[in-house]
Amino acid sequence: MRKSLLLIYLLPLVVYSQGVDPTYEREYKRGAALCKAGDFAGAITVLTPLTARKYTHSLAPFAHYYWSLAALKTNRLSESRQMLMQLRERFPDWKKMDDVRYLLADIAFQEKQFGEALDYTEEISNVSVKKESETLKRFYVYKLQDMAYLKSLNRQHPSDKTVALALIDMIQRTSNEKSDLELSDQLTNRFGAVAAKPSTAVSPVRQGNGNLRKGYYNVAVALPFRLQEFSPNQRVRTNQFAYDMYEGMKMAKTKLQQEGIVVNLFTYDVGNDPEDMLNVVNNANFTQTDFLIGPVYNEPAKLAADYAESNGIFYVHPTSLATDIIANHPNTLLLQPSFERQAQQGFDFMRSLPSANRKLAIYYGATRRDSTLAASYRNKANEAGYQTIDFRKTREKLDSAATVTEYNKPGHVVVFSSTESDGMKVLNMLTKRRLTVPILASSSAFNMQNIVPSALAGREVYIIDTEFVDTSKQQVRDFQTNYLTKRNTIPSIYSMQGYDALLFFGRLLHKYREQLRSGLDTRIYNDDYLLSGFNYRSSNDNQMVPIVKMDDMRWVLANGQ
The missing domain is CATH 1.25.40.10 (Tetratricopeptide repeat domain)
Known part of the structure; x- marks a missing residue:
């Protein structure tokens, strides 16, 4: 719209x-x-x-x-x-x-x-409205997959170039019929070559005076810095993630400059008040923005997504796991894999294990995140013909309430919880019932840093850890050393996320410019990044879902992303 x-x-x-x-x-x-x-x-x-x-x-x-x-x-x-x-x-x-x-x-x-x-x-x-209506038209017409209907539209509107080009494209992709090929030739002679795909495949052209061929890129960072509450003597802040993320971006900016890519960072203090974001978009300087990272709160994020769509730029939500905001916003991306993505890839991994048992049990914690992941996983399993034989909250007395037994044995067990003791709670219940089956859990269900390897001995435990850091990677060790030298503190996961995000999107802006969507669809990007990398092929949430396991007293990737 x-x-x-x-x-x-x-x-x-x-x-x-x-x-x-x-x-x-x-x-x-x-x-x-x-x-x-x-x-x-x-x-x-x-x-x-x-x-x-x-x-x-x-x-x-x-x-x-x-x-x-x-x-x-x-x-x-x-x-x-x-x-x-x-x-x-x-x-x-x-x-x-x-x-x-x-x-x-x-x-x-x-x-x-x-x-x-x-x-x-x-x-x-009206020239301006006409231009936007053409974009709207391309968006819908190129989604049509019914050739007979497209032909009918072409007969009814023989002068409509968008319809003609969409029909040419479909004929060339799907038909070898002589009559279709002749029609394609006729339309090509009249309207010219097939146009590039619309906004679902290629980002819209920038409006106004801004462009991505000026030799530098303006990136707006709209995070809840809460500058009015800022105190340099305060070591820990509730919004520390915003400062950590920005520090990581500044280091990525230096790295990009070494690669010949000039990025200007502009910070905006945007909290949960939509007026904060309205003030930003009405700022004259903001019109020169080429890429937007943040805001994170719901209402300002909606305004940011609308602005990005209207102005042909991309907006990255750095923390959300919900797909609501990307549903009708092709130019909005999630830095993280969504709930649905984690559930789908977690289920795909578990059913790839060698087991003929198509039963499973799901235990989940008290937060909305836990129940959302659990419900999504159950839906994916049910769609694939699996049977969920136990589905209950971890706050129940599992030793007596759980229905899994040696006779009602699941092929695998899932634990989604934000309470780090719940993973061991489920493991202990399974031990008492003499059940040794593969387990998939969210990282927050265990104390990942202090878990004793012997506690998992004899168990096949896999963890969905979207914040997994492979400390054996040279670039991770280099970043940690540089960050400690410059900031006199150990980098947090948010620092690494900020670094990866700006490094990745800065490179893509430089290489693909107005065709950034094409760059996202080209391939998986998992080299030279601190975390697991990026995969936006035909999606608007990051499809990289690291699943790890304990190997020789350290966590390693189990799904080979």
């Missing part, structure tokens, strides 16, 4: 308020502000009475428009369309009618009414 519309219409409110009841104007501004902040349900509540037919002044069509936009954002497509049609009926001469056509096209595309959507895009005459 064309998210930049929010910023367009919120600026000149006073211009349109002449002759308007002050109460109406106040409520309109409140509703528009709620829409801008992402509170779409609140915006609908405030704006609903302002769309009554008795209002005919210059702010009324804007109230209709924002109501429709909020309804579209909350997937109320039919209601959004009805309000837009009411706007067209009551204010046919509204000078922003092309924006209405854009939203109607978006709704029609989402409802698979491609012919209707194309009709709306053809009616758009």
